[in-house]
Amino acid sequence: xxxxxxxxxxxxxxxxxxxxxxxxxxxxxxxxxxxxxxxxxxxxxxxxxxxxxxxxxxxxxxxxxxxxxxxxxxxxxxxxxxxxxxxxxxxxxxxxxxxxxxxxxxxxxxxxxxxxxxxxxxxxxxxxxxxxxxxxxxxxxxxxxxxxxxxxxxxxxxxxxxxxxxxxxxxxxxxxxxxxxxxxxxxxxxxxxx
Numbered sequence: 001x002x003x004x005x006x007x008x009x010x011x012x013x014x015x016x017x018x019x020x021x022x023x024x025x026x027x028x029x030x031x032x033x034x035x036x037x038x039x040x041x042x043x044x045x046x047x048x049x050x051x052x053x054x055x056x057x058x059x060x061x062x063x064x065x066x067x068x069x070x071x072x073x074x075x076x077x078x079x080x081x082x083x084x085x086x087x088x089x090x091x092x093x094x095x096x097x098x099x100x101x102x103x104x105x106x107x108x109x110x111x112x113x114x115x116x117x118x119x120x121x122x123x124x125x126x127x128x129x130x131x132x133x134x135x136x137x138x139x140x141x142x143x144x145x146x147x148x149x150x151x152x153x154x155x156x157x158x159x160x161x162x163x164x165x166x167x168x169x170x171x172x173x174x175x176x177x178x179x180x181x182x183x184x185x186x187x188x189x190x191x192x193x194x
Contacts, residue, residue, distance in 0.1 A: 039068030041192040043172035045090060050177065052085035053116040057128035058161045061137045063148060067194055069185040070147040072165060076117045077180050084177045085116035088184055094164035096133050097157035103134050106150035107166025115182050119156035146188045147171060
């Protein structure tokens with residue numbers, strides 16, 4: 001019986017020692033980290049332009065939500081990066097090129113987006129992005145966006161396509177060009193905080 005107790009005492013001591021040792025490193029290595037995302041800043045809110053033009057046609061406009069900004073993409077299939085031009089600027093009101101007709105766009109501020117590409121086939125005049133002036137952009141649902149509020153087609157005149165993009169407030173934005181598209185990003189805020 002004495003040996004049995006001694007054996008049990010040894011087993012209990014080993015289990016206790018092993019459990020204690022195992023618990024210490026686990027507790028010592030447990031840390032809580034907070035992941036912070038920093039958004040790009042410095043885009044500004046002044047007019048952004050790029051001089052270039054194409055006779056390839058606008059076929060689609062789409063939007064997307066990102067962690068730091070909301071994005072609009074104007075698709076111009078067949079256009080080379082070197083041929084895509086644009087002018088994007090804040091305006092008090094959007095007026096349709098050619099007619100001067102006022103196009104109401106909701107939001108605290110309005111960006112006028114001009115892409116130097118027609119929304120019609122140059123040879124036939126047939127629309128390639130069939131939306132009437134003043135209508136919401138086809139297939140664009142801005143529900144749940146942090147920055148975008150409204151997006152209206154203003155028309156296509158003399159090789160330029162015009163869009164009114166309503167945003168929450170006058171916020172920083174950037175414009176870039178990739179093969180077949182013009183990309184407009186509008187930041188969620190001025191501070192770069194997520």
